[in-house]
Amino acid sequence: MSRRSDNTHNPTRAEVAPLGSGRFRFMLVMLVVAMLVLVGRIVDLNVLDRVFLQGQGDARTLRVETIDAHRGMISDRDGDPLAISTPVVTLWANPQQLPDDDIQRMMLARALAIELDDLNARIERYADYEFMYLRRRMTPAEAQKVIDLNVPGVYVKNEYKRYYPSGEVTAQLVGVTNVDDRGQEGLELAYNSYLTGTPGKRRVLKDRKGRLVRDLHLIKEAKPGGELTLSIDLRLQYMAYRELKAAVDENNADGGTLVMMDARNGEVLAMANAPSYNPNNRAELDVEGLRNQAITDAFEPGSVMKPLAMSAALESDQFSPDTIVDTSPGYMRVDEYTINDFRNYGKLDMGGILLHSSNVGMSRVALQLPEDAIWKRYYELGLGQARGTGFPGEATGSLPAPYNWSDSKRATLAYGYGVAVSALQLASAYTAIANQGRQLSPSLLKLEGEDPQGKPVIEPQIANNLLGMLEKIVQPGAGGARAMVPGYRIAGKTGTVRKVASTGYQQTAYRSLFAGIAPVSDPRIVTVVMIDNAKGQEYYGGLVAAPVFSRVVGKALRLLDVLPDKKEALK
Incomplete structure (x- = not known):
């Protein structure tokens, strides 16, 4: 068999080097550029735009909360209480954040002691809003049952409720307050501005679900309302x-x-x-009994x-x-x-x-x-x-x-x-x-x-x-x-x-x-x-x-x- 002529040429290392060296340099340059861009962005975020970004972050986590001030006590001439303010909890919700899950809503309704249909109807009525009351002026123990469910979109507000230890005995004289703790009848109305406290303010840090992370500092201290001492024995x-x-x-x-x-x-x-x-229980209130006939x-x-x-x-x-x-x-x-x-x-x-x-x-x-x-x-x-x-x-x-x-x-x-x-x-x-x-x-x-x-x-x-x-x-x-x-x-x-x-x-x-x-x-x-x-x-x-x-x-x-x-x- 005749010996075939071999015309194939195998390049040497010296002949390949220029092409490989160019790719390496290109990749190296790209890497350096990327690092420079990243460093530049870090500098930009942490130095140049730091104030703006921190403000944006704070706007989403820092809150100024109102500190409710309790209403002043009304007492008889010897200091026995006739009207006092007790802490209560109001639960509210953002309807747009509430879950659609029927089981969660059923558990929420049960904890609130309301019918599921009533809760769903209320959520639907306020669907375009970001605020609705779930239940006002609950005892802390009652409210805790709802809080423990950790239902998204449910929030807590601490308030005060008026309580009258002497009940019907002094009702027409002392008077009553409404659900917002403002005087409506009797001396509660006559001295409303004096009895009403001045709310305070505090800055707090909250997570994205509105839960308190840290209490930062007090802006304004709450001032309780004035106390009223009656001539009544x-x-x-x-x-x-x-x-x-x-x-x-x-x-x-x-x-x-x-x-x-x-x-x-x-x-x-x-x-x-x-x-x-x-x-203390106005469910069956007779308006004739409201008047202080004396x-x-x-x-x-x-x-x-x-x-x-x-x-x-x-x-x-x-x-x-x-x-x-x-x-x-x-x-x-x-x-x-x-x-x-x-x-x-x-x-x-x-x-x-x-x-x-x-x-x-x-x-x-x-x-x-x-x-x-x-x-x-x-x-x-x-x-x-x-x-x-x-x-x-x-x-x-x-x-x-x-x-x-x-x-x-x-x-x-x-x-x-x-x-x-x-x-x-x-x-x-x-x-x-x-x-x-x-x-x-x-x-x-x-x-x-x-x-x-x-x-x-x-x-x-x-x-x-x-x-x-x-x-x-x-x-x-x-x-x-x-x-x-x-x-x-x-x-x-x-x-x-x-x-x-x-x-x-x-x-x-x-x-x-x-x-x-x-x-x-x-x-x-x-x-x-x-x-x-x-x-x-x-x-x-x-x-x-x-x-x-x-x-x-x-x-x-x-x-x-x-x-x-x-x-x-x-x-």
């Missing part, structure tokens, strides 16, 4: 409410109210109303006004305590009206007119006085004017100006018709009799410093005379006998007045009243009791309201450590 308040409620139930009445004032300085020691309501409701007071009208007569030159007035034959015609007494009492002195509550006697006295004499006395006592307590809805009452008054209007004004007062106004007026003629303005807050002197309205001797006359009414056999308190001298006046309807005075609906002072020897408290429309067998003030006065005042005097009176004969 909770011991007396409980006792007054219990006795008033029992009397309303016993007499099948529409309601009732009681006001007890300190005869030395005007502080309101007790203020009870029935019916009431439980401010302050907001005005009514014709009837015969309890006679001592106040009598003070004007005794200060005139025409009458003295011994002046005799003939009330025979037990009725009288004035204009087109007939004024009646319960029976014919014959001739009575000034004390006798009050003792027998003679409408005829008061009318004869009034018609001998200057036309505006009794009106002036009522006006001086603050009737027809707000008493300045600052309580929302405080009634001014009604005291029509004496222009072109007929004789019948002047007469009826003397025995408590044609004028409207609140129970608080009436109690304040009676402090003038108890306090040597100086009337004390009512205070719902505990007073600090020296006791106020009061405004002189009635001459001191006249006030003392009236006190003696009223003491004779609270004696065995007299109209106010059921107001007697064993061991103490009591002064007071009964009243029974027909209620007014749109068609005029009702024939079978009455208000029963008793206004009294105790003890006579050194007056300590003034108390007014009103029972509204007693529908039992008895409805007279001496039979319905006076027993409440006796029970409440008797216990109050002992709780206040007022020493019993020594037996003294009535003059």
Whole structure:
């Protein structure tokens, strides 16, 4: 076989080197360039754009949170709490972050104690929003059950809820707050700005799910609301409410109210109303129970006004305590009206007119006085004017100006018709009799410093005379006998007045009243009791309201450590 010529040429290492060296250099250059770009980017991010990027990161993780400030406490005069704020948890959600998984939603609904359909409907309703409440003001234990589920899109907000330890006993006076902890009724509303705290702020670090990672620093400290100390003595308040409620139930009445004032300085020691309501559970709230009737409701007071009208007569030159007035034959015609007494009492002195509550006697006295004499006395006592307590809805009452008054209007004004007062106004007026003629303005807050002197309205001797006359009414056999308190001298006046309807005075609906002072020897408290429309067998003030006065005042005097009176004969 012939030997084939081999024309194949195998390149040497020297011939291949230039091509391999070029690729190497190219790759090396590319690597270096890539490293330079990476280093440059690192420098750019960490030096040139550091402030911007850090700001962007902080915007997604740093948050300024509000620190809720709790509402100030309301307490009685001895520091017992009447309204306090307790921590609660509000759960809210971002509907756009909530899972669509039925099982998770069912577990969430169960932990929230709501129906799954209700939860789904709410999520659908707020689907275009980033915020919705799941449940507000839960106890921490209840909220923790939901938090432990770790459901995406569920967030926590710490808040405060108002709690009222004395419940219905002080409900109308203290008032209530709404779901946002703002005052809606009573003193909660009147002093809302004072009781409301100032929220604080803090900067925190949170993860992308909104969970707290770290508390960074405090921006502004939360400032709690101011504390309010009332003049109310909770011991007396409980006792007054219990006795008033029992009397309303016993007499099948529409309601009732009681006001007890300190005869030395005007502080309101007790203020009870029935019916009431439980401010801690408003599911079945009756709006009638919201009103603090002692302050907001005005009514014709009837015969309890006679001592106040009598003070004007005794200060005139025409009458003295011994002046005799003939009330025979037990009725009288004035204009087109007939004024009646319960029976014919014959001739009575000034004390006798009050003792027998003679409408005829008061009318004869009034018609001998200057036309505006009794009106002036009522006006001086603050009737027809707000008493300045600052309580929302405080009634001014009604005291029509004496222009072109007929004789019948002047007469009826003397025995408590044609004028409207609140129970608080009436109690304040009676402090003038108890306090040597100086009337004390009512205070719902505990007073600090020296006791106020009061405004002189009635001459001191006249006030003392009236006190003696009223003491004779609270004696065995007299109209106010059921107001007697064993061991103490009591002064007071009964009243029974027909209620007014749109068609005029009702024939079978009455208000029963008793206004009294105790003890006579050194007056300590003034108390007014009103029972509204007693529908039992008895409805007279001496039979319905006076027993409440006796029970409440008797216990109050002992709780206040007022020493019993020594037996003294009535003059």
